[in-house]
Amino acid sequence: MKQLVFVVDDEPSILRLVTHWVKNKWGYDVRSFDNATEMLESLGDNPDLILLDIMLPDINGIEVLKTVHSKNENLPVIMLSAQGSIDVALESLRLGAFDYFPKPIDQNRFETTVKNALRNYELIKKVEFLQSSLQREYSFDNIVSGAEEMQQVFNLVSKVINNEITVLIQGESGTGKELIAKAIHYNGNRKDKPFIVVNCASIPRELLESELFGHEKGAFTGAHQRKIGKFEIADGGTIFLDEIGELEISLQAKILRVIQEKEFERVGSNDVIKSDVRIISATNQNLSEMVQNKLFREDLFYRLNSFPITVPPLRNRRGDILLLVNHFIEKFNDKMGMNIKGVTKGAMKKLYDYEWPGNVRELENTVQRAMILSDGNKITEETLPEQIAGTEKSASQTTVFFDPDSPVIPFEKLKEQAIRHALKVTNWNMQEAAKRLDIGRATLYRLVEKYGIEQE
Secondary structure (H helix, E strand, O other): OOOEEEEEOOOHHHHHHHHHHHHHHOOOEEEEEOOHHHHHHOHHHOOOEEEEEOOOOOOOHHHHHHHHHHHOOOOOEEEEEOOOOHHHHHHHHHOOOOEEEEOOOOHHHHHHHHHHHHHHHHHHHHHHHHHHHHHHHOOHHHOOOOOHHHHHHHHHHHHHOOOOOOEEEEOOOOOOHHHHHHHHHHOOOOOOOOEEEEEOOOOOHHHHHHHHHEEOOOOOOOOOOOEEOHHHHOOOOEEEEEOHHHOOHHHHHHHHHHHHHOEEEOEOOOOEEEOOOEEEEEEOOOHHHHHHOOOOOHHHHHHHOOEEEEOOOHHHOOHHHHHHHHHHHHHHHHHHOOOOOEEOHHHHHHHHHOOOOOHHHHHHHHHHHHHHHOOOOEEOHHHOOHHHHOOOOOHHHOOOOOOOOOOOOOHHHHHHHHHHHHHHHOOOOHHHHHHHHOOOHHHHHHHHHHOOOOOO
16 A cells, blocks of 8 residues: 655645655655645544645644644654745754755655655554554463463562562463563553563573673674673663573672663773663572572572562463463464364363473473374374373483482482483583583583582
């Protein structure tokens, strides 16, 4: 659909000329008006640009500009005037006009300005659409749950959406901690500003400081140009620090400073950068225990934990399994062009009885996989993974875990032995060893140092 331009001028020759340029030369739809009253009555037709004469017979163009922007502050208006007064031009621009042109109009410059105004407005509308889509996607109505435990979570979220308190979201992997963080942001007063996600466990620790705070050119080997950090990008919005328990002690002090002073420096610079950022963090670890073990700063923990929200695991709200399965079937039917109608009773019982260590994320992946494998219009037991359908896991699939109640080996010694074994069988591949141990890589580094484990 072509963009619509309103042309308003009481001088017939100018009205015809500008209309001819816009419609016949530049290819836009045009509505022409010789008075302001009729144009204002037609604003419901949603023009994309108004070319507005200042000296009109019924209403002064400056007053018309004010009225237009009271209804739509983003709608571009280009002012036209035979007066050529600097004062009139400045007043127009001060009140939000996109530009000002004296008559006779310079056609070449006018064409460039008209196209820029229309392009800029199109971008604004796209941003508004994306923002409204995000707000709909992360509204409370789109978080699928009927469980009382989750309703308590929603109640807590509703109390913090429009204030600046730091929030710590706790829960196992896959419970939807990022979804809760997005619900807080996109329903709050920062919803039109950036929402920036940083996974503290997935970024190498030697690069994380640069990722968070940015760096100057030449700050370290490989820093070929200035980099803007996530805290600077998130200015005015929210930064979500996922897996905050993986943060190095040295960086924890810098995060504390951002919370307290709202300022930081890029790596390699002494210039202080101010950043108004709301911090929401998440972890699947017990930060209180980490504080006791000197693995996490106590002062930072209390600042992050100003408003704790705990998301319950899926096995503690099994009533949500059916709701979520139906939700994911509908989602993937749309996404993959399928027509799965539901789940057989046998398959549903298997889904209900499973413990879901990966929680909602694991359930979503399971439903998608089962739909792809399905030969009919329902998910059956045969389409479910072996560990859900009832087949025992092989030894290579078994997760290494720690048993604090072991009557023979002390807990700390058991942890050390498990770490040594994981490092040995992975040939000291830290990432793979951390995965087998079901802990973060930064945590593994700290424990290796704590227990004095050295590569043989």
